[in-house]
Amino acid sequence: MKLNITKQSGIYTLTSEQVLPLTLDQAWDFFTVPTNLDKITPEEMNFKITNNPPPKTYRGQIITYKIGLLPGINANWITEITQLEDRKFFVDEQRFGPYAMWHHEHHFEDIGEGKVIMRDIVNYKLPLGFIGDLFGGAIIKNKVKSIFEGRFHILEKTFAI
Structure with a gap:
């Protein structure tokens, strides 16, 4: 697994x-x-889809969740699938929730021999500008990193890598 978080212009x-x-x-x-998504999100996130989305993702789809931000602090989160190209990528963007901005690209590339590379690119901005970065930047950065590390291990176990 390769994982990196950088910051530029907030x-x-x-x-x-x-x-x-997988193919x-x-x-x-x-x-x-x-x-x-429930299956691949670490348990400590207390993640739960709160609407009843159709069984397949499509452009324009709205999905609502409850998530645990920090121990004892839960939030509602609403995302929209804003872009989708069949068997290549899809994008979910926060419409309402804990971030000032959340844009998550999910890319898939066939590399042969029954394997695929899954790439995620997440751009996010914390609320409250400089103050949000000062008081929550490192904490949230570590939380987001741990979510993706947890997902990596869940996927390893799920697909017996």
Whole structure:
């Protein structure tokens, strides 16, 4: 797994890459089922989809969640699938929630031999500008990193890598 978080002009960018022992079709079919997000989010996030999304992701889809930000602090989160190109990528963007901005790209690339590279690019900005960065920047950066590290291990176990 490759994972990196950088910050420029107040925007944090996480990049993550993981090779999965799946065909492109299998990966696409798994990751475009909204309820599978529950399965790959670490338990400590107390993550729960609160609406009843259709079984397949589509452009314009709204998904609502409850998430645990910090121990004892939960938030509502609403995202929209703003872009989707079949078997290549999709993008979810926060419409309402804990971030000032959240833009998450999910990319899939067939590398042959029944394997796919899944790449995530997440751009996010904390609320309250400089004050949000000062008081929460390192904490949230570590939290986002731990979510993706946890997801990596869940996927390893799920697909027996």
